Amino acid sequence: MASAEERLMEWLRDAHAMEQQAETMLSTMAGRIELYPELRERIELHLEQTRTQASMIESCIQRRGGDTSSLKDLAGKLMATGQGFGGIFMSDEIIKSAMASYTFEQMEMASYRVLIATSDHVGDAETSAICARILREEEEMAAWIWEYLPKVTRQYLAREEAPGLDAQT
Numbered sequence: 001m002a003s004a005e006e007r008l009m010e011w012l013r014d015a016h017a018m019e020q021q022a023e024t025m026l027s028t029m030a031g032r033i034e035l036y037p038e039l040r041e042r043i044e045l046h047l048e049q050t051r052t053q054a055s056m057i058e059s060c061i062q063r064r065g066g067d068t069s070s071l072k073d074l075a076g077k078l079m080a081t082g083q084g085f086g087g088i089f090m091s092d093e094i095i096k097s098a099m100a101s102y103t104f105e106q107m108e109m110a111s112y113r114v115l116i117a118t119s120d121h122v123g124d125a126e127t128s129a130i131c132a133r134i135l136r137e138e139e140e141m142a143a144w145i146w147e148y149l150p151k152v153t154r155q156y157l158a159r160e161e162a163p164g165l166d167a168q169t
């Protein structure tokens with residue numbers, strides 16, 4: 001059985017891998033979107049937030065005495081979670097990507113909620129505060145996508161119905 005401190009370290013590493021995965025997905029999406037600038041801009045903003053989140057988590061791991069030299073190797077760990085993003089070039093890619101982004105933010109929210117409870121359990125107020133700050137950014141991103149989903153759907157359908165217009169990404 002692992003101690004709560006060991007679990008915290010393990011879950012911080014998982015969170016770091018998750019943020020690296022997020023960075024890859026978000027930068028791929030931002031690079032592909034041309035027709036939906038509103039979404040691209042929000043993704044670019046969250047990409048910057050995501051990079052900062054990864055380094056904040058890294059600082060938590062270091063402060064708790066963890067080794068960060070192997071952090072980059074863990075990036076592939078959550079690959080399966082991001083299946084909705086990579087290598088799928090469907091005509092409705094923009095809709096699938098928006099849906100997958102929303103799902104990913106939900107997973108991040110759940111991860112940070114667990115991390116806050118674990119940090120509180122072991123009495124690490126700084127890690128708890130950092131995770132709470134990150135959680136707010138994930139909630140804001142999730143809420144933004146949630147509001148945006150009907151809009152992008154209408155835009156997509158209208159483009160698809162218009163002769164000669166490209167709807168794709």
Ligand code: MG
Pocket residue numbers: 019022050053108138
């Ligand atoms: Mg994140």
Ligand code: FE
Pocket residue numbers: 022046050105108137138141
């Ligand atoms: Fe996020």
